[in-house]
Amino acid sequence: MKIEQGQVDGDILMVSLEGDLDIAGSSDIEMPLSVIAGSQDRVILDMRGVGFMASIGVRLIVSTAKPIARRGGTLVILGPNEAARRVLSSTGVDTLVPVVEDEAAARAAFG
């Protein structure tokens, strides 16, 4: 799984994922996401390039979002496909982390 990072609007970090968020994919991005979780307060997790997500992906999203939220920051999930959205909904993650469809909505989620 590929992971790319770039600044948006100055202080927002856009983290773009590409590939499958299965066990192997989660292992690939666990370390960079951990660094982001420890250092960034405004993060968009761009899932538009994620074709598949298993529950291991939910684990990763929650473990990333939790330290950010503790510092008063926000992680926003952008553009999961229909199958990934169902996984987010089934586990309840979509009630804890904002899930949006486009970049404008992602930026707006930071208030």
Next chain:
Amino acid sequence: MPSAAHDTSDATIDLPSNLSAVARLNDWYAEQTEGAALDARVLGDMKLCLNEAVANVVSYAFEGIAAPRLRVTIRMAAEAVTAEIRDNGPLFDPLDRPEAAAMQDLETAQIGGFGIKLIRETASTLAYTREGQENVLQITCRPADRGSATPAP
């Protein structure tokens, strides 16, 4: 699926008894389903069920098992894909487990236990049997009745 042992549409793989099984599974599943006439959503549903079921087996089933065995068979038909996951771990009926509750808040979120819930909510039919020393889980995904394996509340 012993009754269909000679069905050429069956494909079987023996997987390792550790988490590398899931990557092997996914590579194999991609090969088997390439060009399949089935709806991509149904194939994705089965991929999710298989990922969760196999991850559960290799994470929990083989402690203390001297010669672990894990075999997955899939069969693709015109309107459905069926899978059988067979392991020689101790008796474990995943359908007899209490369902994980959805997370309520980020701070106290219990991360885990969602695999079986996702399988129930995705599969059309699910069946568990204990055959000799083996657990056998059969999963079917059809376009028309996704999630109908979810037990009534």
